[in-house]
Amino acid sequence: MFSKSAIEVRDLSKAFPIYSKPHHRLMQMVMPGPKERWFREFRALKNISLDVARGETVGIVGRNGSGKSTLLQLICGTLSPTSGEVRVNGRIAALLELGAGFNPEFTGRENVFLNAAVLGLSHAEIREKFAEIEAFADIGDFIDQPVKSYSSGMYVRLAFAVAINVSPEILIVDEALSVGDEGFQRKCFARIDAIRDSGATVLFVSHSASTVVDLCDRAILLDHGELLMQGTPKQVVSTYQKLLYAPADRVAQIRAEILAAGTNRIASSKEIEVVDEEGPGFQRAADATVEEDGIQAYWEEGLKPSSTILYEQRGARIDEPHLQTLSGEKVNVLIPGETYVYTYKVRVERTLSNVRCGMMIRSLTGIEVGGAVTAMSKDAISIVGSGEVLSVRFRFRCLLASGTYFLNAGVLAGFEEGEEYVDRRIDVAMFRVMPYSDRLATGFVDLDVVPQISVAS
Numbered sequence: 132m133f134s135k136s137a138i139e140v141r142d143l144s145k146a147f148p149i150y151s152k153p154h155h156r157l158m159q160m161v162m163p164g165p166k167e168r169w170f171r172e173f174r175a176l177k178n179i180s181l182d183v184a185r186g187e188t189v190g191i192v193g194r195n196g197s198g199k200s201t202l203l204q205l206i207c208g209t210l211s212p213t214s215g216e217v218r219v220n221g222r223i224a225a226l227l228e229l230g231a232g233f234n235p236e237f238t239g240r241e242n243v244f245l246n247a248a249v250l251g252l253s254h255a256e257i258r259e260k261f262a263e264i265e266a267f268a269d270i271g272d273f274i275d276q277p278v279k280s281y282s283s284g285m286y287v288r289l290a291f292a293v294a295i296n297v298s299p300e301i302l303i304v305d306e307a308l309s310v311g312d313e314g315f316q317r318k319c320f321a322r323i324d325a326i327r328d329s330g331a332t333v334l335f336v337s338h339s340a341s342t343v344v345d346l347c348d349r350a351i352l353l354d355h356g357e358l359l360m361q362g363t364p365k366q367v368v369s370t371y372q373k374l375l376y377a378p379a380d381r382v383a384q385i386r387a388e389i390l391a392a393g394t395n396r397i398a399s400s401k402e403i404e405v406v407d408e409e410g411p412g413f414q415r416a417a418d419a420t421v422e423e424d425g426i427q428a429y430w431e432e433g434l435k436p437s438s439t440i441l442y443e444q445r446g447a448r449i450d451e452p453h454l455q456t457l458s459g460e461k462v463n464v465l466i467p468g469e470t471y472v473y474t475y476k477v478r479v480e481r482t483l484s485n486v487r488c489g490m491m492i493r494s495l496t497g498i499e500v501g502g503a504v505t506a507m508s509k510d511a512i513s514i515v516g517s518g519e520v521l522s523v524r525f526r527f528r529c530l531l532a533s534g535t536y537f538l539n540a541g542v543l544a545g546f547e548e549g550e551e552y553v554d555r556r557i558d559v560a561m562f563r564v565m566p567y568s569d570r571l572a573t574g575f576v577d578l579d580v581v582p583q584i585s586v587a588s
């Protein structure tokens with residue numbers, strides 16, 4: 132399958148001039164002396180080497196400003212490198228940032244013809260494919276309006292419709308999909324899948340961990356213009372998230388650790404050919420479960436909620452809420468399917484009756500995903516004396532989709548007027564669930580559904 136590289140990048144660097152004052156740009160133009168420079172250089176990409184094999188789908192991840200778009204633009208030829216080389220073998224269709232590719236004064240129809248011609252299609256070929264492109268974009272009469280009157284969603288629809296209907300050998304997508312609505316995104320992902328299956332090479336930038344894990348054979352991590360790591364999507368995404376959530380004073384050390392692991396070196400064509408001979412093996416590595424990848428749950432210092440709400444305490448104090456493994460190791464990045472314990476202490480500061488405790492897991496958007504209480508109210512602990520400490524443990528299996536979640540904790544006690552919170556904390560801790568590529572379940576919670584499909588005779 133991977134007989135020859137579709138994209139070869141060697142020692143690629145890109146520096147942009149940065150002018151501290153607007154008129155310095157003009158000065159540079161009129162007085163570009165060899166001694167005096169009116170700008171300083173900003174190195175957006177530093178000595179990147181990379182091979183993308185034919186038929187491979189590679190995801191690029193990295194923090195904002197790490198150089199992802201610059202790399203894609205250099206590969207597509209819309210930017211020229213300061214040094215280094217890019218070689219592309221095959222017809223390339225790109226969906227770069229909004230604004231690239233279409234002429235705003237021309238209508239959608241005219242732009243389709245122009246764009247497809249730039250991509251190497253003859254007039255007759257474009258005419259043949261036009262109906263399909265128009266149907267995929269689904270923008271109605273706007274197809275005959277100037278593109279400058281389009282919403283960003285319409286623009287992406289049309290740009291994507293062209294890019295994927297010209298039978299590209301190499302498809303490059305830069306996060307553009309995040310602009311479209313969910314229905315359109317799904318349609319696009321289905322199409323990208325079909326393009327992949329037809330043997331094309333796909334290179335795309337995404338901030339979505341699950342998209343990279345779901346779609347890619349391999350991923351690369353860029354940071355400050357450097358290629359820090361390449362490997363299986365799960366390993367790269369998990370390292371990327373570690374970097375993303377690291378406290379500022381830990382970032383340099385984490386970067387150094389990633390670089391020391393030496394996974395940033397180029398996967399040479401030769402190595403790719405070896406992989407090719409063992410095609411299914413490569414697939415196995417990409418499809419391996421997180422456990423098989425040797426990734427374990429771990430503690431990430433920077434994963435601290437900034438949305439915590441503390442309710443008024445009325446004789447009890449929740450202390451040290453955290454997640455841990457069954458062997459007691461503190462963790463906040465979890466492996467899906469594994470069992471963990473959410474635990475906290477309750478320091479009781481006055482005698483309380485009918486005490487019970489609770490927990491809740493909430494999604495990033497605040498949806499209550501699941502929770503529990505330690506007992507029904509009739510079975511609550513009848514009396515807890517002042518100075519006593521309760522140890523509360525909720526053991527649970529992590530059946531959640533990849534993503535970020537928040538934890539609540541609460542202590543209830545009985546009063547004359549009924550049961551009330553004596554301490555309650557919203558978003559007191561947060562955790563992340565690692566991506567899992569073989570997940571058939573959709574939505575937040577894995578219901579252990581056994582799916583079946585058959586052709587009815």
Ligand SMILES: Nc1ncnc2c1ncn2[C@@H]1O[C@H](COP(=O)(O)OP(=O)(O)OP(=O)(O)O)[C@@H](O)[C@H]1O
Pocket residue numbers: 147148149173175193194195196197198199200201202
């Ligand atoms: N034309 C330019 N002139 C000066 N600096 C630029 C230019 N284009 C990009 N940069 C800088 O180069 C760096 C890399 O930019 P790039 O857009 O490639 O990052 P990115 O990883 O795609 O970021 P994001 O995730 O925010 O889209 C950034 O610091 C950016 O400010």
